[in-house]
Amino acid sequence: MVDENQRDERETQLVPINSLLPADSPRLAGESVDHTELLAHTDAALPPILVHRRTMRVVDGMHRLRAALRRGQDVIAVRFFDGGEQDAFVAAVEANIAHGLPLTLADREAAASRIIRSHPWWSDRAIAAVTGLAAATVRTIRGRTGTDDAPEEISRLGRDGRVRPLNGAVGRLAASAIIAERPDAPLREIAKAAGISPTTARDVRERMRRGDDPVPPRQRPGGDTGPEDPAPGRPAAVGHGWADRSAPARDGAGAAEGREKAAILRGLRNDPSLRFTESGRALLRWLWPRVTGPEGWEDIVLTIPPHCTYLVADLARRCADEWLTFAEEMEQQARSMA
Template sequence: MQLDQTQFEQGLVVEVEIGSLVVEGSPRSAGEDQDHIQALVEVRAPLPPVLVHRQTMRVIDGIHRLRAAQLRGDDKIAVAYFDGSESDAFVLAVESNITHGLPLSMADRKRAASRIITSHPQWSDRMIASATGLSPGTVSEIRRRAAGDTLAEGSRIGQDGRVRPVNSAAGRELAGRLIRENPGLSLRQIARAARISPETARDVRNRIHRGEDPLPKPRVRARPKPKPLAEEPSRNRAGAAGQTTGTARIAARVAAVDRLKSDPALRFSETGRTLLRLLNLHTLSGAEWQAIIDSVPPHCTSVVADLAHACAGVWGEVAARMEHQTVRHG
């Protein structure tokens, strides 16, 4: 959870009267675990301070430690204060009880997620999942049920603290209008105004410059090619030969890189190891490259394509220099 650091009194622990603390609103529906409390009673080392919401004096984290202190007959307990809203205090209580101590049950985590969706509707599924120890898919399903299968419009705050639209289509359309009307605007200005990422703004600008629509067309899966018929032996042989040639080329690259890896002149120098790491990338098979290509989100494809062209140019220049060096030393 992206809580402001000023909400905590960093490093400040104070002792307060146990009777001044409030124990209610715990995310743990099953109540207190007596065996866990008894185990804490037997601990001789000082226990971590109890986390308390200053405005309400409600215990956010450490109820079992508090009960253990009471059983030992203590009048006071070490406390660290949290200054923030009650809804943020609940989120912090959930986070604290999935990272240490006695973990929350799955049912408690789901109930907590439902409550956080209500109190923090602008948070993304991934951010709530991080706070509750659930998967983003589970949080998404809880959100759908809570909203009656209609997701809220607008923006959500991601785990990195950035605001992103639930549906970027409107943002792309707005960015397209801004680019047409104000071509001098920077990508950051466009992104801020349209509430999209700078990379998405760049993709929109590139599309407009190419005369395309700001919105990428949905991907259409290519239909599987029909299997070659038995009466087409020549085509079958040509396809098999092409596949064999491609496999052979990859095998040759792998063998060449492996030979270079065994060369001490490269293995035992920093620049040599850097070269080997770069060359090793190009031993991937065609299927592995295709999987990488398919995983690139639509708003990043133009940037990746530009970088791929640039990298190809760099390797071309490296090849030319190496060939020149070979001729000069040969």
């Protein structure tokens, strides 16, 4: 989320180590002596550290700096950061999420709390992307972090740089108006016009088709603030894990979904226009590994390291959005051909 123009992309510079100040680190427990020793004894060249130009304070790379001192170096390779001090802390969190010694869950939550205070206009998803947390976790932290003298927010800056209304009901109502006027409008177009995600636009359209209110109960004035019912076939989130895997309703929905996908694939395989053409066979080969889905996720989710959990979840959501775009393009093509 830190603006790329705040980073100086010129060549790395060699800077005297004694001219640098310690980092404003997001690590609550401080530096790891063991990690410093590991870096000091490696033969590989270490990446340059990131330094805030105005203050000469290390933004990212204290372990590499300590390792350089252990090696007896007087200078170290540096890239400079040109933003403000608050943005420098955000850059430090981003860098530590992306590489090196992972931040603990406590480190990430503390960093999120600090970023909420320094960048209150950022959306929950934007802060989640920086800290490697779930947006729901950031939302909870924001609820604990709010100050009485903070100005009332009516919008927030998202990860894509767009400003969106804080109340999701506004975007949903705008989308419902567009859908009522143009029922076959592409989801991406609806989402862009209403300032919501394509997934939300799809949910609004499905609600309208069922005759439901496009705004979920928890987003209505005076409505329930608890979690909304999960989408059909999707497990409900509980804390940092998933709902009980033995729940019959979820298992039944998952089994039905699997049977439906298998039936669709069988129908496609039996279609002569696909079976007996090279392009058709290529389509079937492309579809098969992608349609089977993340089978066995119930076991895999228990093996993912805690610091990777939210990154994997974000990756899954991005894949879901890409499939949604693909489905919308197919439907649009079918309508144009008809």
